[in-house]
Amino acid sequence: MKMSRRILFNVIAWGLVLAVAFPLFWMIVTSLKPGFELFRRPPTMLPETVTFEHYWRLLSETPFLLYFRNSVILASATTVVVVGIGTLGAYSLVRFRYRGRESLAFLVLFTYLLPSVVLIIPLYLFMVKLGLSNTITSLVIAYTTFALPYALWLLRSFMAGIPEDLESAALVDGASRLGAFRDVILPQLLPGIISTALFTFILAWNEYLYALVLVNSDGARPLTTGVMTMLISAFNIEWSLLMAASVMMSVPLIIVFAFLQSYLTRGFGAGAVKG
Amino acid sequence: MATADLSPLERKYARLGIVLIGPTVLVFCAVIVYPLISAIYLSLFSIYTPTLEGEWVGLSNYAELLAKGEFWSSLWTNIIWTVGTLTLQILFGVGMALILHQNMIFRSLARSLILFPYFVSTVVAVLVWRWLFNDLYGILNHFVMWTGASDMPVDWLGSMPNALLSVILVGAWKYFPFVVIATLARLQTIPDSLYEAAKIDGAGPIARFFDVTLPQLRDVLVVIIMLRAIWDFKEFDLIYLLTGGGPVTSTQTIPLLVYKEAFALNQMGMASAYAVVMMALMLVFMILYIRRTQENEL
Amino acid sequence: MTDVILDQVEKRFGSFTAVHCLDLHIKSGEFVALLGPSGCGKTTTLRMLAGLEFPTSGDIRIGERTVNDVPPGKRDIAMVFQSYALYPHMTVEQNIAYPLKKRGVPLAERGAMVSKVAELLQLDELKDRKPKQLSGGQQQRVALGRALVRDPKVFLLDEPLSNLDAKLRAYMRAELIELHARLGRTMVYVTHDQLEAMTMADRIAIMNEGRLQQLGTPDEVYNCPANRFVAGFIGQPSMNIADGTLDETARFRAGSFEIGLDPERFDTRPGPVALGLRPEAISIGAGPIAARVRVVEPTGHENIIILETDGLGALTARTAVQVRPTVGETVQCGIDADALHLFDGADGRRRNRDDSMVTQTPVGERAKVKESQ
Numbered sequence: 016m017k018m019s020r021r022i023l024f025n026v027i028a029w030g031l032v033l034a035v036a037f038p039l040f041w042m043i044v045t046s047l048k049p050g051f052e053l054f055r056r057p058p059t060m061l062p063e064t065v066t067f068e069h070y071w072r073l074l075s076e077t078p079f080l081l082y083f084r085n086s087v088i089l090a091s092a093t094t095v096v097v098v099g100i101g102t103l104g105a106y107s108l109v110r111f112r113y114r115g116r117e118s119l120a121f122l123v124l125f126t127y128l129l130p131s132v133v134l135i136i137p138l139y140l141f142m143v144k145l146g147l148s149n150t151i152t153s154l155v156i157a158y159t160t161f162a163l164p165y166a167l168w169l170l171r172s173f174m175a176g177i178p179e180d181l182e183s184a185a186l187v188d189g190a191s192r193l194g195a196f197r198d199v200i201l202p203q204l205l206p207g208i209i210s211t212a213l214f215t216f217i218l219a220w221n222e223y224l225y226a227l228v229l230v231n232s233d234g235a236r237p238l239t240t241g242v243m244t245m246l247i248s249a250f251n252i253e254w255s256l257l258m259a260a261s262v263m264m265s266v267p268l269i270i271v272f273a274f275l276q277s278y279l280t281r282g283f284g285a286g287a288v289k290g
Numbered sequence: 291m292a293t294a295d296l297s298p299l300e301r302k303y304a305r306l307g308i309v310l311i312g313p314t315v316l317v318f319c320a321v322i323v324y325p326l327i328s329a330i331y332l333s334l335f336s337i338y339t340p341t342l343e344g345e346w347v348g349l350s351n352y353a354e355l356l357a358k359g360e361f362w363s364s365l366w367t368n369i370i371w372t373v374g375t376l377t378l379q380i381l382f383g384v385g386m387a388l389i390l391h392q393n394m395i396f397r398s399l400a401r402s403l404i405l406f407p408y409f410v411s412t413v414v415a416v417l418v419w420r421w422l423f424n425d426l427y428g429i430l431n432h433f434v435m436w437t438g439a440s441d442m443p444v445d446w447l448g449s450m451p452n453a454l455l456s457v458i459l460v461g462a463w464k465y466f467p468f469v470v471i472a473t474l475a476r477l478q479t480i481p482d483s484l485y486e487a488a489k490i491d492g493a494g495p496i497a498r499f500f501d502v503t504l505p506q507l508r509d510v511l512v513v514i515i516m517l518r519a520i521w522d523f524k525e526f527d528l529i530y531l532l533t534g535g536g537p538v539t540s541t542q543t544i545p546l547l548v549y550k551e552a553f554a555l556n557q558m559g560m561a562s563a564y565a566v567v568m569m570a571l572m573l574v575f576m577i578l579y580i581r582r583t584q585e586n587e588l
Numbered sequence: 589m590t591d592v593i594l595d596q597v598e599k600r601f602g603s604f605t606a607v608h609c610l611d612l613h614i615k616s617g618e619f620v621a622l623l624g625p626s627g628c629g630k631t632t633t634l635r636m637l638a639g640l641e642f643p644t645s646g647d648i649r650i651g652e653r654t655v656n657d658v659p660p661g662k663r664d665i666a667m668v669f670q671s672y673a674l675y676p677h678m679t680v681e682q683n684i685a686y687p688l689k690k691r692g693v694p695l696a697e698r699g700a701m702v703s704k705v706a707e708l709l710q711l712d713e714l715k716d717r718k719p720k721q722l723s724g725g726q727q728q729r730v731a732l733g734r735a736l737v738r739d740p741k742v743f744l745l746d747e748p749l750s751n752l753d754a755k756l757r758a759y760m761r762a763e764l765i766e767l768h769a770r771l772g773r774t775m776v777y778v779t780h781d782q783l784e785a786m787t788m789a790d791r792i793a794i795m796n797e798g799r800l801q802q803l804g805t806p807d808e809v810y811n812c813p814a815n816r817f818v819a820g821f822i823g824q825p826s827m828n829i830a831d832g833t834l835d836e837t838a839r840f841r842a843g844s845f846e847i848g849l850d851p852e853r854f855d856t857r858p859g860p861v862a863l864g865l866r867p868e869a870i871s872i873g874a875g876p877i878a879a880r881v882r883v884v885e886p887t888g889h890e891n892i893i894i895l896e897t898d899g900l901g902a903l904t905a906r907t908a909v910q911v912r913p914t915v916g917e918t919v920q921c922g923i924d925a926d927a928l929h930l931f932d933g934a935d936g937r938r939r940n941r942d943d944s945m946v947t948q949t950p951v952g953e954r955a956k957v958k959e960s961q
C-alpha cells in the first residue's frame with residue numbers, strides 16, 4: 016500500500032517536472048532533426064536521424080558567432096563593472112555609518128524595482144548625445160541601471176551575513192579598515208561575489224529591451240536581438256536553425272547549472288526573496 | 291546622526307565609507323537619477339524621434355493620454371496579464387514546491403529542470419514556444435487534434451482570447467520557478483517538531499497543510515506576490531516577442547505602448563508621459579514592498 | 589604603567605544611552621571584571637576600550653595616552669571575542685600570526701613567536717587546521733593565542749568562556765587566573781556570570797542600565813553591596829530583600845515582622861527601607877520567626893530551603909545537610925542580626941554605617957562559617 020502510493024507520487028511528480036521541461040527538450044530535439052523530418056506528421060519524438068548540420072550552418076553561414084562574441088564581451092564587462100562597484104558599495108552600506116546611508120539603501124531598493132521603459136528614452140537620447148549609440152559600451156552603461164541595484168542588493172545581504180566580530184578582530188589585530196576588508200572580509204565574501212557575478216552575467220546575457228533600442232548594427236548586437244533578427248529577416252522561418260541558436264545561446268547557462276548550481280541557490284536565498 | 295558628535299576617527303571612517311560608496315552614487319546619478327528626472331521633463335514636450343526636436347507642451351501629453359482609449363485598454367490588458375500570470379505562477383509554484391519538498395527520486399535533477407525556464411533567456415523561451423504554438427507543424431496543435439479536442443488547428447497567438455491566454459501561460463511557465471525556489475527555501479526552514487506536534491494533536495495531512503504549512507508560508511508568499519506583481523507588471527520582452535501586442539492591440543500592455551509611441555510612432559514626449567504614468571501606478575506597490583523589507587530588517 | 593582610565597565616558601546610540609557618565613580607574617596589572625545583566629553596557633564599555641565604538645563624550649586613557657582617536661590596532665591591546673572571531677579562511681598558525689604580520693614583524697621571527705604561544709596553549713598539533721576543524725575549546729585557545737602572541741599591554745576579554753561547556757569553563761577559568769598571574773598584564777573581562785567574576789577578578793565593576801553600580805573586590809561587593817541592585821545580583825541564591833518601614837525608634841517593620849536596628853550601625857532615619865539577608869544568615873531550628881517550608885533543594889553539600897513567612901514573605905535559607913525539614917512543616921527560624929543589610933526605600937542605597945565590621949572572610953569559607961554558628 017505504502018509502496019504503491021510512493022510509486023504513484025513519483026510518477027505524478029516526474030510527469031509534472033517533465034511537462035515543464037518539455038519545451039526545452041523539444042528545443043534540443045528540433046535542433047537535431049534534419050529538415051525533412053521536421054515537418055513529418057505525426058512528429059517524431061526522438062529524431063530518427065541525428066544531424067548537426069543546423070549547428071554547422073549557424074556557425075558558418077550566419078553572424079551567430081559575432082553576436083556570441085558581443086554577448087560574451089557585453090555580459091563580462093557588465094559583470095566586472097557592476098560587481099566591482101557593487102562590492103565596495105555594499106561594504107560601505109553595511110559596515111559604515113554616515114549621513115544619508117539609509118536613504119541610499121532605500122534608493123537602491125527602489126531602482127531595483129524600477130521599470131526599464133521609464134529610463135530607456137532618456138538613456139537613448141543620452142547615448143545619441145554622447146555618440147555612443149550602436150556600441151557595446153552604451154549597452155554596458157545601460158545594463159548597469161538594472162544590474163547595479165540588483166548586485167548591490169545581493170551583495171548587501173551577503174555582506175550582512177559576515178560576522179562583524181571578524182572585522183573587529185582584524186582591526187584590533189592591527190589592520191586598517193581597508194586592510195581588514197582585503198584580509199578578512201573579501202575572502203569571506205567570495206562565494207557571495209561569485210554567486211552575484213553569475214546572476215549578473217545571466218541577467219546581462221538575457222537582456223533584450225535595451226539591446227533592441229540602443230544597438231542597430233551587427234557589430235555590436237548581442238545574441239538576444241541578433242537571434243531575433245535572424246528570425247525576422249529570414250525569408251521562411253527555419254525552425255531547426257533557430258532551435259540550434261537557442262541551444263547554443265543557453266550553453267553558458269547549462270555550464271553554470273552543471274557546475275555552479277550551489278552558488279545559484281545561495282544567491283536566491285540571499286537577495287531575491289529575503290529582499 | 292549629527293556629524294558634530296563624531297570623533298575624528300569616526301569621521302575618518304565615515305569619509306572612507308563615502309569614498310567607497312562614491313562610484314555607486316556616481317553611476318546611480320548618471321544612469322538612473324538623471325534619466326528618471328529627464329523622463330519626467332521630456333514628458334512635458336512633444337518630440338519627434340528622428341530629429342529629436344521638440345517643443346514645450348506642458349501637461350497636454352497627460353491630458354491627451356488620459357482621454358485616449360488606447361491607454362485605458364492597455365492598462366486593462368496589463369492588469370489582466372499581471373493578475374492572470376501571477377495567479378498561475380503562485381498556484382503552480384507553491385504546488386511544485388510542495389512536491390519537490392517530498393522525497394522523490396532524482397530530486398536535485400528535478401529541481402534543476404524546474405529552475406531552467408527561469409534562467410533561460412526570454413528570447414529562447416519565446417522562440418521555443420512559438421515553435422510549439424506553430425499552427426501547421428507545432429506539437430501543441432498536433433496534440434490538440436490527436437486528442438480530438440478540436441479538428442481545426444488552434445490559432446494560439448493570432449486571435450483573441452487565445453493570444454492573451456497563451457501569453458499568460460508562457461509567462462507563468464517562465465516565471466513560476468522563482469516561486470518554487472523561494473517557497474522551497476522557506477519550507478525547508480519549517481521545523482519538523484511543528485509537524486510532529488500537529489500529528490500528536492491528531493491533525494491529518496490536509497489539516498497539517500492548512501494549520502502548519504500555510505501559516506508558515508504566509509510571510510514569504512506576501513513578499514513573493516509583491517515582488518512578482520511588480521516584475522510582471524513591467525514585463526516587456528516576453529509579450530513583445532510573443533505577439534508584439536497583437537492581434538492589433540489586444541495583448542498590448544503599457545510597456546509595449548511606451549515602446550511603440552517612442553520608436554514606431556516617433557512620439558518621444560508622449561511615450562515619456564506613458565512611462566511616467568506607469569511608474570506612478572507601480573509606485574504604490576513599490577512603496578508597499580520597500581516598507582515591508584525595511585520593517586523586516588529593523 | 590598601563591592604567592586604564594575611563595573619565596566621564598558616555599555613549600549614546602541615537603536617543604538611547606548605553607553608558608552613562610562612567611568613571612573607572614583600572615590599575616596597571618589588575619584583573620577587573622565588568623559584570624552585569626545583558627544590555628547593561630558592559631560590552632559597549634569594552635568595545636570603547638578596544639576602539640571599536642567611540643565615546644560620545646569623555647576620555648579613555650590607556651597608560652599615559654588618551655586614546656579616543658587612536659585606532660584599535662594602535663592601542664596596544666588585544667581582544668578575545670565571545671564568538672572567538674577566528675578568521676575562517678586562515679589556518680590556526682595564520683590566525684595567530686596575523687597580528688604579528690599586521691605589525692610588520694619579520695616572517696622569520698613570526699614563526700618562533702607563534703610556536704611559543706602554540707606550545708603554551710597546547711596547539712602545536714593543530715597549527716595547520718582551519719578553525720572549522722577545531723572543537724569549541726580549541727577555538728577558544730586559538731583566540732587566546734592570537735591575543736597573547738604580541739604581548740599587549742592590556743587584554744580585553746568579552747565573555748570568552750560563555751560558549752564552552754561547564755567542565756571546560758571551570759578548567760579555563762583556572763588557566764586564565766594562572767595566565768594573569770604569570771603575565772601580570774592589565775585585563776578587562778566582561779561577563780554576565782558572577783561566578784567567573786568572583787573567582788577570577790581582583791576587582792569587579794558591576795553595571796546596570798548603563799551605570800556603574802559598584803567597583804570593589806569580590807569580598808566588598810558580596811559583603812558590602814553598595815545598593816539594592818548589587819545586593820540582589822551578587823550571590824547565589826540571591827539575597828532575601830524585604831520591603832518595610834523604619835519608625836522613629838529604629839524598629840524595622842514588615843507586616844507582623846519587626847526587629848530593632850542599632851543606630852550605631854545603620855542610618856536609621858525613619859521612612860521606607862528594605863532589609864537584606866543572605867540565605868546563610870538564616871538559621872532553621874530555633875528562633876522567633878515561624879515559617880512554613882515550601883521547597884527543599886538538597887545540593888549534596890548543603891540544602892537550599894525556601895520558606896514562607898508572614899512578615900518577610902518568601903525567604904531562601906542555606907543550611908547544613910543535616911538540617912532537612914519536610915515540606916509543609918512549620919519551623920522556627922532565626923536571623924543573624926550582625927549580617928543585616930539595610931537599603932534606602934527610595935534610591936536603594938546601602939544604609940549600613942560601619943562597613944569595616946563586616947568580616948572579610950574568603951569567598952569559599954563563607955558558607956561554612958555560617959553553618960557552624
